[in-house]
Amino acid sequence: MQLKIFTLAGAAVLALAACAAKEKPTQDDTAGAATGGVMRDEAKAEPETSPVTPMPAATVIQSQPGPDGSQVDLLSVKVTGDILTVTLRCSSPERYNRESIRVAQVSVIDDATSQRIGVLKDNEGNAMVSNLNRSSSPENDNMMVDCTSKPGVMWAKFPAPPATSPTVSISLPGVAPFDGIPVQR
Incomplete structure (x- = not known):
């Protein structure tokens, strides 16, 4: 034993x-x-990297005063295909400042023809805007945006003006107009 x-x-x-x-x-x-046999290598430490790459700071094309002391910054006016996308950012010194913007009053004006262009609608009749708040009547649909100290981003899509129109003006209720904005194509 x-x-x-x-x-x-x-x-x-x-x-x-x-x-x-x-x-x-x-x-x-x-x-x-x-020939496919097993070999052992020492593990090498990977350098620490952030899993998310921060976005570069947005360039503001133009800023206008908005409702209740807020500020609205125009970030981009870009045509992709036949669609014009307008992107804005809203900020306010107030801690709680949510804005409700009536979609029927949001428009782009083709500066070359003075034609008013309304927001696009999808196949179900929904306005193509960020944070859509539907109502019983499409005329009363709203685009909601949170304008607290952390800026809220909002966007709206429109039929693109013709390529012969180099600039547009953007109209939102309660916000001073964004006039003569170059269209990025």
Whole structure:
């Protein structure tokens, strides 16, 4: 019985010693790697990187005073295909300042033709704006925006003016007009 325990203990010591010793790869080991054998490499520490890349600060095209002491910044006026997208940002020194903008009163004016262009609607008749608050009548639908100390972003989509119209003016209720804005194409 003592011989079996001694033999088991000796085998365990030899196994631990073999694990602790570092072996250099032999020609057989490198050949095994080329044929799909298992090779062990030391793990290399990856440099710490942020999982989210912060967006660059938005360039403000123009700013206008808005309702209840807020400020509305025009961020982009861009045509993609046949759609013009207007992106704005609203901010306010007030801690709680939510604005409700009637969609039927939001428009883009083609400066070349003086034509008023209303907000696009999708196949279900919903206005294509951010944070749409539907009502019983489409004329009373609202675009909601949170203008607290952390700026709220809002957008609206319109049929694109013709390529011969280099600028547009943007009209939102309660906000001073954004006039003569170049259209990015």
